[in-house]
Structures are given as C-alpha cells and as structure tokens.
Amino acid sequence: MATVRISDTLIDRVERKIHDIFNDxxxxxxxxxxxxxxxxxxxxxxxxxxxxxxxxxxxxxxxCRETVCVDVDGVRIGEIKLPQExxxxxxxxxxxxxxFMASNWTPRLRVNNVPENxxxxxxxxxxxxxxxxxxxxxxxxxxxxxxxxxxxxxxSPALKKWPPLWDLLDEEYQERHKKVVVREKKTTEKDEALAxxxxxxxxxxxxxxxxxx
Numbered sequence: 001m002a003t004v005r006i007s008d009t010l011i012d013r014v015e016r017k018i019h020d021i022f023n024d025x026x027x028x029x030x031x032x033x034x035x036x037x038x039x040x041x042x043x044x045x046x047x048x049x050x051x052x053x054x055x056x057x058x059x060x061x062x063x064c065r066e067t068v069c070v071d072v073d074g075v076r077i078g079e080i081k082l083p084q085e086x087x088x089x090x091x092x093x094x095x096x097x098x099x100f101m102a103s104n105w106t107p108r109l110r111v112n113n114v115p116e117n118x119x120x121x122x123x124x125x126x127x128x129x130x131x132x133x134x135x136x137x138x139x140x141x142x143x144x145x146x147x148x149x150x151x152x153x154x155x156s157p158a159l160k161k162w163p164p165l166w167d168l169l170d171e172e173y174q175e176r177h178k179k180v181v182v183r184e185k186k187t188t189e190k191d192e193a194l195a196x197x198x199x200x201x202x203x204x205x206x207x208x209x210x211x212x213x
Contacts, residue, residue: 002176002177002178002179003154003155003156004154004155004156004173004176004177005153005154005155006149006150006152006153006154006155006158010149010155010169010173011146011149011150013169013170013173014145014149014165014168014169015142015145015146017168017169017170018138018141018142018145018168019138019142022134022135022137022138022141025134026131026134026135029127029130029131029134030127031077031078031127032123032127033072033075033077033120033123033124033127034070034072034077034120034123036078036080038120039070039077039078039080040080040082042070042098042109042111042120043068043070043080043082043109045097045098046095046097046098046100046109047086050089054087055087057087059087061087062087062088062089062090063087063088063089063090063102063104063107064085064086064087064088065082065085065086065088065106065107066081066082066084066085066086067079067080067081067082067106068080068082068088068106068107068108068109069106069107069108069109070108070109070110070111071108071109071110071111072110072111072117072120072121072123072124073110073111073112073113073121073124073125074110074124075124075127075128077124079106088100088102088107089102090102096112096114096116097111097112097114097116097117098110098111098112099112145165145168148161148162148165155169155173155177156177159177
C-alpha cells in the first residue's frame with residue numbers, strides 16, 4: 001500500500017462527505033406542518049380584513065400576485081398558488097396573527113407564534129427539533145472524525161482504527177492508498193561483490209555435470 005499523508009485537503013473533503021450524508025437525512029425530515037388547503041385558509045384569514053378596501057382601490061396601487069410563500073414562525077413550509085391573482089400591498093403589514101412581507105417577486109406570509117396558530121406552531125417546533133437533532137449528530141461526527149485523522153500522520157493507521165473511514169474518502173485517496181509501491185532495494189557491498197558473477201553460466205555447468213554423471 002502507498003503511504004497517503006493526512007492533509008488539510010483530505011480532512012476538508014472527508015468533512016464535505018459527512019455534510020452530504022447528513023444533508024440527505026435533513027431532506028428526509030417530513031415537512032408536514034400545513035397542507036396546501038390549510039395554507040390557503042391562512043392566507044385568506046390574513047387577506048379577508050383588507051379585501052373590501054383593496055378591491056375598491058384601483059389595482060395600479062398594488063402588486064398583483066398569484067403565488068405566496070408561507071412560513072410558520074420562520075420555518076418556510078412552501079408556496080401556494082391562489083385561484084386567481086390578487087392585489088398585494090407594496091409594504092409590510094404586521095398584525096397579531098400574521099406578518100405580511102412585501103416583495104417584487106414572491107411575497108411572504110408569516111404565521112406568527114401566537115395561541116391562535118398553536119396547531120401550526122407545534123408542528124414547526126417538532127420539525128425544528130428533528131433537524132436540530134440531526135445537525136448535532138452531524139457536528140459530533142465531524143469533530144470525532146477530525147480528531148481521528150489529526151491523531152495520525154498517514155491514512156493507513158487511521159483506517160485500521162476505524163475502517164468505515166474508507167467510505168468517506170474521495171476516490172482519488174482510495175486509489176492512492178491501494179496503489180502498490182515497489183520500493184527499490186538499496187545496493188550493499190555484498191550486492192556489488194555478487195554483481196559480476198554469472199549465475200546462469202554456473203547453473204549450466206552444474207546441470208550439465210549431473211546429466212553426464
């Protein structure tokens with residue numbers, strides 16, 4: 001096996017692999033906070049008090065949007081497509097239950113952390129807790145693997161200590177580790193003394209002698 005030295009670059013690439021593994025797990029955390037119909041109901045609950053006044057005002061005073069992003073206490077839960085375009089305010093509006101954030105692209109409706117929104121807030125907190133648990137596990141693993149790698153100068157003893165490290169290595173490092181290195185033997189005085197001897201010729205003499213014998 002070739003000697004692969006543990007460098008900062010190798011450590012960074014291993015850390016990136018760990019991030020990739022845990023990013024896949026974070027994607028699997030179910031974002032089940034509100035259904036699309038519930039998000040539309042939340043939007044309508046915010047929009048209803050303004051609807052009459054907005055409809056009585058020329059649309060040129062508003063932005064007309066068909067899509068609204070919804071988040072619950074800072075957790076983005078998705079976008080809703082309204083049945084038809086609705087005029088939206090150009091400025092942010094903060095109420096007890098909701099905070100509307102105007103945008104030139106997709107406006108955002110935030111569901112505030114108040115008792116009236118308890119059902120959605122509870123699900124958002126569960127979602128945050130699940131993600132936090134995964135990220136803590138990820139950070140602990142990164143610290144442990146870095147400690148392992150920095151405790152060794154080369155890769156081989158680190159792999160002996162924890163074989164699954166192999167799966168966190170880039171193919172480049174795996175190939176370098178597997179490479180068979182043929183080391184040149186140092187020439188000694190004995191080797192030099194034997195260099196001029198014709199062993200093949202001597203072998204021929206012995207074999208010939210045995211055949212005649």
